[in-house]
Amino acid sequence: xxxxxxxxxxxxxxxxxxxxxxxxxxxxxxxxxxxxxxxxxxxxxxxxxxxxxxxxxxxxxxxxxxxxxxxxxxxxxxxxxxxxxxxxxxxxxxxxxxxxxxxxxxxxxxxxxxxxxxxxxxxxxxxxxxxxxxxxxxxxxxxxxxxxxxxxxxxxxxxxxxxxxxxxxxxxxxxxxxxxxxxxxxxxxxxxxxxxxxxxxxxxxxxxxxxxxxxxxxxxxxxxxxxxxxxxxxxxxxxxxxxxxxxxxxxxxxxxxxxxxxxxxxxxxxxxxxxxxxxxxxxxxxxxxxxxxxxxxxxxxxxxxxxxxxxxxxxxxxxxxxxxxxxxxxxxxxxxxxxxxxxxxxxxxxxxxxxxxxxxxxxxxxxxxxxxxxxxx
Numbered sequence: 001x002x003x004x005x006x007x008x009x010x011x012x013x014x015x016x017x018x019x020x021x022x023x024x025x026x027x028x029x030x031x032x033x034x035x036x037x038x039x040x041x042x043x044x045x046x047x048x049x050x051x052x053x054x055x056x057x058x059x060x061x062x063x064x065x066x067x068x069x070x071x072x073x074x075x076x077x078x079x080x081x082x083x084x085x086x087x088x089x090x091x092x093x094x095x096x097x098x099x100x101x102x103x104x105x106x107x108x109x110x111x112x113x114x115x116x117x118x119x120x121x122x123x124x125x126x127x128x129x130x131x132x133x134x135x136x137x138x139x140x141x142x143x144x145x146x147x148x149x150x151x152x153x154x155x156x157x158x159x160x161x162x163x164x165x166x167x168x169x170x171x172x173x174x175x176x177x178x179x180x181x182x183x184x185x186x187x188x189x190x191x192x193x194x195x196x197x198x199x200x201x202x203x204x205x206x207x208x209x210x211x212x213x214x215x216x217x218x219x220x221x222x223x224x225x226x227x228x229x230x231x232x233x234x235x236x237x238x239x240x241x242x243x244x245x246x247x248x249x250x251x252x253x254x255x256x257x258x259x260x261x262x263x264x265x266x267x268x269x270x271x272x273x274x275x276x277x278x279x280x281x282x283x284x285x286x287x288x289x290x291x292x293x294x295x296x297x298x299x300x301x302x303x304x305x306x307x308x309x310x311x312x313x314x315x316x317x318x319x320x321x322x323x324x325x326x327x328x329x330x331x332x333x334x335x336x337x338x339x340x341x342x343x344x345x346x347x348x349x350x351x352x353x354x355x356x357x358x359x360x361x362x363x364x365x366x367x368x369x370x371x372x373x374x375x376x377x
Contacts, residue, residue: 001092002047003113005040005155006082009033009061009099010054010071017203023099024060025206028213032200035102035213037064043109046095050085052078076174080167086160094163096177097155100200103212104155111191112157120186121158123178124193125150152176153193162186204306211308214376222309222374224270226263231365238323238366241316241349242294242335247323251366254283258293260316260332260349261339263370265293267314268300271374272307294339301340309374311340315348319360319367325351 009023018025023033033051040049052071053061061068069085071078079096086094093116097104108124115122128151132144156177163177166184174180178188196212198205214220235250241260251257266276274280277296281288288295304311316336318325325332329349337344354361 001090003045003093003095004048004050004086004091004160005043005046005095005097006050006052006079007033007036007040007097007099008052008071008075008078008082009057010052010078011075011100012054015201021054021057022200024057027102027200027206027209028217031060032102033099034064036097036099036104037066039104039106040095040097040109041066043106045113046109048091050082051099052082074172076167076170076172076177076180079177083160083164083167087164091160093157094160095155095157096163098199101154101197102200103194103196103198103209105194105197108191108194108197109155112155115189115191116157116159119189120162121156121178121181121188122191123156123188124153124191124197126153126193126195127151150190151193152178153197153199156181156188158186158188207306207308211376214308220309220376222271224267224272224372224374226266226268226270226276226370226372227368228259228262228266229359229365229367230257230259230262231359232363239293240318240323240325240328240366241332242339243328243332245323245328254289255281255291255296256293259366259368260318260370261293261297261336263368264314264316264336264372265296265300267370267372268297268304268311268374271372272300272303272309274303297336297339301342304374309376311342311346312373312375313346313348314340314370314372316350316368316370318349318351319354319369320351320365321353321356321361321363325349 012021024031040046050067050069052069055070069082072081112122128146128149132146133140134142166180170180181188230251230253232249233252238245238247238251239256239258269276332349333344333347336347359365360367
């Protein structure tokens with residue numbers, strides 16, 4: 001007699017945003033659903049893992065090397081498809097889990113299987129501790145007693161034959177498998193859940209999951225590099241690291257050509273593994289023509305916060321013969337600190353010449369390199 005885990009990942013997850021359904025988006029370098037697959041694959045007492053997928057996702061899912069079942073038009077239909085696929089295969093127990101819950105722990109799986117020894121079903125939940133309101137028209141219309149209320153989680157665990165019969169008898173439209181089980185008269189015991197076992201629903205949930213994983217795996221330290229070049233053209237000033245510097249020429253670029261800020265922005269995107277400025281602000285989009293570069297840098301810092309990181313240090317090196325950077329380096333550090341929302345002590349700006357070699361030595365343009373270090377918050 002075996003125990004099977006069913007991971008339901010056939011939905012489209014549109015509220016989470018992104019170009020892919022949420023279960024296939026990246027979380028700490030792996031698809032969301034891969035984290036749940038790994039947990040069940042390593043859990044003691046779980047013999048088989050079934051992944052329920054949308055037909056369009058089969059090419060992605062095949063790389064995991066687990067049993068695949070195509071889902072139905074609703075979650076309960078998807079679960080029933082998986083249960084039916086197990087019929088006649090000597091399955092005694094089944095755990096049914098949402099693919100959008102990537103942080104399920106082996107300890108929780110163990111508690112559920114232990115509880116099932118003396119019950120028809122077992123499901124994890126955490127008690128409601130916040131005050132509850134009823135709302136109407138955007139205002140508080142009343143309160144709700146929270147006594148006896150729980151927040152349901154998955155995996156929900158059952159004796160196989162009992163939950164299969166319950167799904168076959170249910171008309172559909174259930175919120176979860178506990179609802180199906182109770183409609184069939186099955187008793188389901190509550191097992192202590194886990195606050196970290198969150199379901200990814202909205203974009204902000206990904207940042208929280210990243211922070212949880214970082215704490216579990218130790219501090220995440222990232223370093224990114226950036227490099228940029230702009231040539232000289234007509235003008236009487238250049239923008240460098242957010243400071244307008246008088247000069248006999250200007251810099252040519254799609255935006256304001258702030259070569260230092262561009263290199264720094266790319267270093268931050270690089271640390272996040274999110275490409276470069278051109279990915280987020282394509283030069284083919286004319287709304288960015290002539291744009292101030294602080295727009296790009298602030299967006300990069302916003303992504304740092306959303307991903308659960310903080311910037312601990314950055315270093316920008318400007319490579320040019322002229323203008324002279326030393327007299328304005330302090331102003332550049334202050335400007336970057338204000339744009340980025342970090343202490344000026346975390347920002348370095350310096351310059352070097354190329355000893356009159358190459359295009360910078362011939363004063364045909366300015367180059368910049370930058371490094372940024374991020375740590376998990």
